[in-house]
Amino acid sequence: MKPKWISLLAILSLWSCSNDSSEAYVDPYANVKATFGNSIDLDNLANYANQTIPTYITKDNGMANPITDKGATLGRVLFYDKNLSSNNTVSCATCHQQANAFSDTNVASIGVNGTTGRHAMRLINARFANENKFFWDERAATLEIQTTQPIRNHNEMGYSGANGDEDFSNLITKLSGIGYYKELFKFVYGTEEITENKIQLALAQFVRSIQSFxxxxxxxxxxxxxxxxxxxxxxxxxxxxxxxxxxxxxxxxxxxxxxxxxxxxxxxxxxxxxxxxxxxxxxxxxxxxxxxxxxxxxxxxxxxxxxxxxxxxxxxxxxxxxxxxxxxxxxxxxxxxxxxxxxxxxxxxxxxxxxxxxxxxxxxxxxxxxxxxxxxxxxxxxxxxxxxxxxxx
CATH class of the missing domain: 1.10.760.10 (Cytochrome c-like domain)
Known part of the structure; x- marks a missing residue:
């Protein structure tokens, strides 16, 4: 019969192996790091929420959806991601370019199925607009509603659900299969679930963060x-x-x-x-x-x-x-x-x-x-x- 102390050593050895943190650890943000490198550091987020605003600026149409560093970071990714278009060639930033005050030098911007019906409006200081409605014809009651309308447009980003287009639910399925979105939505909202409302909130936070003073x-x-x-x-x-x-x-x-x-x-x-x-x-x-x-x-x-x-x-x-x-x-x-x-x-x-x-x-x-x-x-x-x-x- 083997001595009892040998059996005890075996148990301790098994316990040690099962608690080896180097083998058990899985980086919850591996896809974010692999995709964005140093441009997004979830441990050291850029300052979107607490930027300096002059005391003489009193308007703020974003009180119902306050800017957070987490939310605006997700919004930034969504804003620049061509995966939001039906053929992966167009993003919000295609028509709203930082180099041009988030507008376009083209009269009509190029979309997935043609061109935009109106010139792309500059997005500077959208948070401080006196008018709460958006689009040239004010058809969107809020910036949140506005953010996903270009995605739902047949000419612009192609998830219209008409004219042979897939609908917005197909985009949700598409984004849900992308690793960095699983991580970012959980980081921001506590769950990997993606909804249009969550996309709207994040995009609006990012756009409202764009300020020029x-x-x-x-x-x-x-x-x-x-x-x-x-x-x-x-x-x-x-x-x-x-x-x-x-x-x-x-x-x-x-x-x-x-x-x-x-x-x-x-x-x-x-x-x-x-x-x-x-x-x-x-x-x-x-x-x-x-x-x-x-x-x-x-x-x-x-x-x-x-x-x-x-x-x-x-x-x-x-x-x-x-x-x-x-x-x-x-x-x-x-x-x-x-x-x-x-x-x-x-x-x-x-x-x-x-x-x-x-x-x-x-x-x-x-x-x-x-x-x-x-x-x-x-x-x-x-x-x-x-x-x-x-x-x-």
Whole structure:
């Protein structure tokens, strides 16, 4: 018979082997690390939730879905992932490029089955928009609802459930089979289950995190009590442009300007420079595809980062991309023609006394307003890695 101490050693040996942590450990984020390398560190997340916001910025349309570092990190992956399109060739970032203030230099962006119906809107400071609705025609009541509509669009990302497309449930199945999504959804929500609502929440958090408050305007605004005061860091021309932008015009009975400013702030008030809620259309009623008119476009992005600091446009302007320089935009507002079929939908501020406004602009005024608009551009939004493509780092 073997001594009892030999049996005891055998038991201890088995216990030691069964508790070998090096063999039992499985990295719960192995797929995230393998896919994204150093661009995403789940132990040291980028700061999305607690970015510095100037005290003079008071609007926030994201209170029902507060930004978290976890949620925005997942949103960043979803935003750049071409797996969200039916043929794996298009992502949200295809149409909304960081290098162009999250817009596109193409008039119409290229999707999986054609092109977009309108120009891709810039996404700068979407969180601080005065208008809570999204899309040019405001058909989405919230940013959350907006985020998955391009995915559900036949032309754009192809999960429409019509015209031979798979529906959104097929996308859910597709993403559920990807290792890094199993890990990220569990990391954010505590479970691997993927739903459209979870995708919407994460994408909206990421988009709302994209902010730009390092412009020449912001430097000046921090030094004064209100926007009506001259900014000490502005040139005389820039301060003149600011005054013209803010002051309302005075019109005669024919709609011709007799004095005052240009009234731009009536629709794009400082300091957010977003579109005023309940605005009408601005007189641009063309369509990109087909014929006829479209008077439903009443939304606009913030005027911040219309251009880069070197003056280069971040893509063409308006929903049709019809304008390619600031001078032409200002000229459009300088002489509004009320087109047939647009007499009621045109914003009332652009038709004083029922007539299309005529601002009678001088070259000096045009140049001053352009100079002011260029002060609204920052630099960080174009280069900050937390808003960059995690798949390419």
């Amino acid at each position: 390092d412009s020449k305007y912001d430097v000046g605004r921090a030094q004064v009590a209100n926007d009506g005061q001259p900014f000490p860091n502005f040139t005389n021309q820039e301060n003149q442009g600011k005054q013209l932008f803010q002051a309302p015009p005075q019109f005669d009975a024919t709609g011709s300007r007799t004095g005052g400013g240009l009234g731009c702030a009536g629709c794009h008030a400082a300091p957010e420079f977003d579109i005023a809620p309940n605005s009408g259309n601005n007189g641009i009623i063309g369509v990109l595809n087909g014929t006829g008119i479209d008077v439903t476009n009443t939304r606009a992005p913030s005027l911040r980062d219309l251009v880069k600091t070197n003056g280069t446009l971040n893509g063409p302007m308006m929903h049709t991309g019809v304008f390619t320089d600031l001078q032409t935009v200002i000229g459009h507002y300088g002489n509004i023609t009320i087109a047939p079929g647009n007499a009621n939908a045109l914003d009332p501020k652009l038709r004083p006394g029922g007539n299309g406004q005529k601002l009678n602009l001088t070259a000096q005024e045009v140049n001053a307003v352009m100079a002011f608009l260029k002060t609204l551009s920052g630099t960080n939004v174009y280069v900050d890695p937390k808003w960059s493509n995690p798949f390419s780092n």
